[in-house]
Structure formats: C-alpha cells, structure tokens
Amino acid sequence: MAQSDTVDRILDAAEELFAERGFSETSLRMITSKAKVNLAAVNYHFGSKNALIHAVFARFLTPFSATLEQAFDELEERCGDQPPTLNETLWALTESSIRMPQRNEKGIAIFMRLLGLAYTQSQGHLRKFLEQEYSEPFSRFMRLLKQATPQLSAVDRYWRIQFMLGATAFTMSSSDALRDILQNKTGVETSVQEIALRLVPFLAAGMQAENPMLMPPVDSKISVA
Amino acid sequence: MAQSDTVDRILDAAEELFAERGFSETSLRMITSKAKVNLAAVNYHFGSKNALIHAVFARFLTPFSATLEQAFDELEERCGDQPPTLNETLWALTESSIRMPQRNEKGIAIFMRLLGLAYTQSQGHLRKFLEQEYSEPFSRFMRLLKQATPQLSAVDRYWRIQFMLGATAFTMSSSDALRDILQNKTGVETSVQEIALRLVPFLAAGMQAENPMLMPPVDSKISVA
DNA sequence: GTCTGTTTGAAACATACGTTTGAGACACTC
DNA sequence: GAGTGTCTCAAACGTATGTTTCAAACAGAC
Numbered sequence: 001m002a003q004s005d006t007v008d009r010i011l012d013a014a015e016e017l018f019a020e021r022g023f024s025e026t027s028l029r030m031i032t033s034k035a036k037v038n039l040a041a042v043n044y045h046f047g048s049k050n051a052l053i054h055a056v057f058a059r060f061l062t063p064f065s066a067t068l069e070q071a072f073d074e075l076e077e078r079c080g081d082q083p084p085t086l087n088e089t090l091w092a093l094t095e096s097s098i099r100m101p102q103r104n105e106k107g108i109a110i111f112m113r114l115l116g117l118a119y120t121q122s123q124g125h126l127r128k129f130l131e132q133e134y135s136e137p138f139s140r141f142m143r144l145l146k147q148a149t150p151q152l153s154a155v156d157r158y159w160r161i162q163f164m165l166g167a168t169a170f171t172m173s174s175s176d177a178l179r180d181i182l183q184n185k186t187g188v189e190t191s192v193q194e195i196a197l198r199l200v201p202f203l204a205a206g207m208q209a210e211n212p213m214l215m216p217p218v219d220s221k222i223s224v225a
Numbered sequence: 226m227a228q229s230d231t232v233d234r235i236l237d238a239a240e241e242l243f244a245e246r247g248f249s250e251t252s253l254r255m256i257t258s259k260a261k262v263n264l265a266a267v268n269y270h271f272g273s274k275n276a277l278i279h280a281v282f283a284r285f286l287t288p289f290s291a292t293l294e295q296a297f298d299e300l301e302e303r304c305g306d307q308p309p310t311l312n313e314t315l316w317a318l319t320e321s322s323i324r325m326p327q328r329n330e331k332g333i334a335i336f337m338r339l340l341g342l343a344y345t346q347s348q349g350h351l352r353k354f355l356e357q358e359y360s361e362p363f364s365r366f367m368r369l370l371k372q373a374t375p376q377l378s379a380v381d382r383y384w385r386i387q388f389m390l391g392a393t394a395f396t397m398s399s400s401d402a403l404r405d406i407l408q409n410k411t412g413v414e415t416s417v418q419e420i421a422l423r424l425v426p427f428l429a430a431g432m433q434a435e436n437p438m439l440m441p442p443v444d445s446k447i448s449v450a
Numbered sequence: 451g452t453c454t455g456t457t458t459g460a461a462a463c464a465t466a467c468g469t470t471t472g473a474g475a476c477a478c479t480c
Numbered sequence: 481g482a483g484t485g486t487c488t489c490a491a492a493c494g495t496a497t498g499t500t501t502c503a504a505a506c507a508g509a510c
Contacts, residue, residue: 006487022346024249027467038489043469045487119395120345121247155413159396159423166395167388167431173345188380198384202431206392209430231457252497263459268499270457 007045009035012103015056019110023053023121054129057118060100060111061130065137068096072140083147087204093141094196108192116173119165149207164203171199232270234260237328240281244338244398248278248346279354282343285325285336286355290362293321297365308372311429318366319421333417337397344394374432389428396424 013035017026028049032039046052071092075084084092098108118126142161149157172195238260242251253274257264271277296317300309309317322333343351367386374382397420404415 022249024247025346028469029467038487039468040470040490041488049468116345120341154411155415156423158411159415159420160427162396163392163424163427167392170341170345170391170395171384171387186379186383195384198381199388201434202385202388205434206427206431209426253499254497263457264498265460265500266458274498 006035006037006041009037010042010045010052011056011059014052015059015110015114018053018056018117019113022117023123023126028052050125053123053126057114057126057130058133060114061134064096064100064111065134067100068093068137069140071096072137072144075144084144086145086148086207087200089141089144089148090200090204094200098193098196112172112192113174116169116171119169120173160207160209163206167203167206168199171195231260231262231266234262235267235270235277236281236284239277240284240335240339243278243281243342244335247342248348248351253277275350278348278351282339282351282355283358285339286359289321289325289336290359292325293318293362294365296321297362297369300369309369311370311373311432312425314366314369314373315425315429319425323418323421334397337394341394341398344390370432385432385434388431392428392431393424396420 010031014026014031017030017034020026028042029039031052032042042049042052046055075088075092079088097111100107100111102108118130145161146157149160152160235256239251239256242255242259245251253267254264256277257267267274267277271280300313300317304313322336325332325336327333343355370386371382374385377385397417404420408414
C-alpha cells in the first residue's frame with residue numbers, strides 16, 4: 001500500500017487508550033496489540049513513546065486551533081469596534097471544540113479528556129511541546145478574556161481564569177468516570193455537549209461574581225490578613 | 226526506639242513525592258531514598274505500594290473528616306431549623322481545611338493536590354478505598370449543598386459540584402506554581418488563604434448561576450438537543 | 451545473659467517497560 | 481529480474497519496577 005494505515009491505527013489506539021488510562025499507565029504493548037500492529041512499528045514510525053504522544057495531540061490540536069482562530073476572527077468581525085462579551089468568547093471556544101470534525105462518536109470526549117490530562121499529568125515534555133506549538137490561539141483567548149472583563153483587577157482576573165481552567169480541565173479529564181457515576185445513580189445519560197452547555201454558564205457567572213473579595217460570614221473564624 | 230519513625234518518614238516522603246509527580250510516576254525507590262530508609266521497609270510496614278497510597282490518604286483524611294464533621298455540627302446548630310446557606314456551607318469546608326493542623330507550610334497545597342490526583346488518576350483501588358472509608362462526611366456535604374440550592378435539578382447540581390471540585394483541586398494543587406507565576410508577572414504575593422477568599426465567591430456565583438441551561442448567543446451554530 | 455518478637459539491611463527475584471536489532475517481505479524503478 | 485528503499489516481524493537488550501528472601505541488628509522480658 002502506498003501509505004500504510006499502520007500509522008493511523010497506532011494513533012487511533014493510542015488516543016483511545018491514553019484518554020482511558022493516562023499516559024504512563026498505557027504501555028506501547030497495549031497500544032500495538034489494540035492496533036494489531038507490531039511493537040516495533042511505534043518506534044519506527046514515531047521514534048519514541050513521547051513523540052507518539054505529541055503526534056496524538058497534534059492530530060486533533062492542529063485542525064482545532066485553526067478552527068478556533070477562525071471562530072475568533074468571525075467573532076471579532078461581528079462585534080465591530082467593541083470587544084466581544086465574556087459569554088460570546090466562551091461560546092466561541094465551546095463551539096469550536098464541539099463542531100470539530102470527529103473521527104468517531106467518542107471524538108469530543110477523548111479530545112477533552114486528553115486536554116485535561118495534558119494539564120493534570122505532569123508530563124514536562126508535553127507541556128513544552130504544547131506551549132511552543134499552540135501558544136498563539138491560547139494567548140489570543142487570554143486577550144479576549146481580558147477585554148471582556150475590564151471590571152476585574154489583573155490579579156482577580158488571573159485567579160478567576162485559573163478557576164475556570166481548573167473546572168474545565170478537571171471535569172473533562174474525568175468526564176467518562178463522572179458520566180458513569182451519574183448514570184449509575186440516576187440513570188441519566190449525559191453527552192459531552194450537555195456538559196459544556198452546563199459548564200459555560202457556571203464559568204461565566206463565577207467570572208463575573210459581584211464582589212471580588214467577598215468576606216466570610218460574620219461569625220467566621222477566618223481573619224482576613 | 227519504641228515506635229520507629231520509619232513509618233512516618235516513609236509517609237512524609239511518599240506524600241510529597243506523590244503530590245509532586247503522581248502515583249504511577251513515583252517509585253518505591255524514590256520514596257525510600259528520600260526518606261532514607263531501606264527499600265523493603267515499605268512492603269514490611271504497609272504490605273504493598275497501593276496500601277502505602279491508602280495510608281498516605283488516611284493520615285490526613287481521617288483528622289480532616291473529624292474536623293469537618295465538627296464544623297458541620299456547629300453550623301447546623303447555629304442555623305437552628307432552617308438549612309445553612311450555600312455561602313455558609315462553603316465557608317465551613319474552607320475553614321476546616323485551612324484550620325487543619327499541618328505538618329509543614331505546604332500542608333494545604335499537598336492536601337489539595339492529592340485529592341485532585343485521587344480523582345484524576347484512574348486508580349481504581351484508591352477510589353474504592355476513599356468511597357468506603359470517607360463516604361459519610363462527603364455525603365453530608367452533598368446533603369448540605371442540596372439544601373442550600375433547592376432551585377437546582379439533581380443533574381444540574383451534580384455537574385456544578387464537579388465544576389467546584391475541579392476549580393478547587395486544580396487551583397490548590399498547583400497553587401505554588403501559580404503563585405510564583407503571578408509574583409513574577411506583577412510582584413503580587415498571594416497566600417493560600419487569599420486564594421480561598423477569591424475562590425469561594427467564584428464558586429458560589431457559579432453554583433447559583435441564573436439559568437441552569439443558558440442558551441448560547443442567538444447567532445450561535447450550536448443546536449441544543 | 452538468654453530468649454523472643456520486631457525491625458532493618460543488602461541482595462536477589464520475577465516481571466514489565468521502552469527501545470534496538472537484523473532478517474525478511476513487499477512494492478517499485480530501471 | 482536485479483536492485484532499492486520502505487515497512488513488518490519476532491526476538492532480544494538493558495533498565496526499572498514491585499516484591500520477596502533471609503540473615504543480622506535491635507529491643508524488652510524473664
């Protein structure tokens with residue numbers, strides 16, 4: 001065959017296993033046996049396990065960042081001279097991830113879960129790779145957030161962005177498990193789209209919370225320094 | 226010595242390394258060499274690596290859940306017949322974690338980071354252990370949250386609790402790094418307590434966000450199923 | 451002092467990992 | 481059809497892991 005499908009089979013299997021079990025917990029032998037290819041094929045085609053991890057991310061992150069740039073372009077054009085609102089900015093991001101062309105029905109879930117893992121698992125090489133490959137859409141998103149929340153001080157905004165990131169990364173990185181728990185308890189099925197639809201209002205409300213430095217209840221034992 | 230301090234040295238080293246690097250990424254040899262004890266001591270005193278992980282959690286989770294139960298007792302007594310508000314409930318939890326007797330200055334950060342890892346890293350044995358050992362204070366907190374947000378459906382509440390958990394665990398687990406970044410950028414110093422003071426209003430606002438199923442902006446391409 | 455149960459020490463065990471090797475199969479060019 | 485570059489395969493390599501072993505050191509009781 002002109003271009004072997006071995007590479008794609010490996011990427012498919014790796015993507016799924018990484019999302020299910022994390023990076024360190026997934027061995028090359030699991031990947032190659034799921035992909036039904038020889039063990040050596042990974043090192044032949046990708047060079048190393050770390051390079052395979054990068055390739056898995058690049059495969060969906062490259063088209064995603066293009067989609068995202070486009071969404072931001074449209075958004076800013078639509079808004080004319082005044083900056084997009086917080087809600088619009090958050091939805092632009094959410095839509096871009098939901099509208100991504102997907103290889104299978106689990107596409108978004110895997111996508112989100114991998115992003116969460118990238119943040120959560122302290123894989124130095126991965127963070128370095130993502131920073132130098134995809135820094136532009138990220139800082140553009142940050143700029144939009146800043147314009148959308150001019151009432152916040154830089155420090156408040158900084159921490160609230162961390163809170164948003166945390167809620168998102170954490171939820172998405174364990175979304176499979178959480179969905180299972182919920183279904184076992186209540187029988188309710190939840191799609192990733194629905195999780196996103198619930199997450200965005202939560203984030204927007206938190207981001208715009210009234211008092212940036214609300215005091216604890218009067219009888220609290222905490223003293224504010 | 227009557228009761229060897231080997232056990233505590235192992236627990237101290239394990240706690241710190243687990244929080245820094247995760248469970249699978251931390252080997253027993255790292256732990257024993259940091260603790261300056263023999264490799265076999267771990268299996269002698271704890272039986273296995275998994276049992277050591279459980280012991281690390283039990284050491285801070287047992288006193289914490291006691292403190293928490295007490296805080297909830299006081300809160301419910303103070304409120305009499307009407308249920309505590311969301312703010313009061315969140316502050317009771319926050320105070321309990323801040324007031325915890327700490328072994329060192331990194332106590333809270335490590336505590337939070339480990340909790341986040343427990344959720345994130347798919348360690349089946351750990352989740353099982355935590356569920357059957359500490360289900361009571363957890364479900365009590367859930368009950369209080371339910372009483373404090375009667376306007377939410379069970380499903381909405383479930384997901385918003387996950388969002389809160391995520392924002393908290395994520396922020397606290399990387400609070401050291403985040404504080405350093407902020408200080409380098411702006412020169413502002415931030416204590417863990419101050420982070421909590423910013424976090425609680427964010428969470429409360431998100432939890433009480435107006436529309437549980439806010440629609441995307443009118444011109445959005447998302448269609449809600 | 452001697453015995454007994456507990457704890458430490460160095461070494462080895464079995465297994466799993468990521469990676470490398472070298473021979474073979476295949477498709478394609480000239 | 482010989483030659484060439486690409487890819488696959490089974491096997492092995494070196495290393496790191498969790499766990500076990502067994503002798504030595506130690507403590508306290510009698």
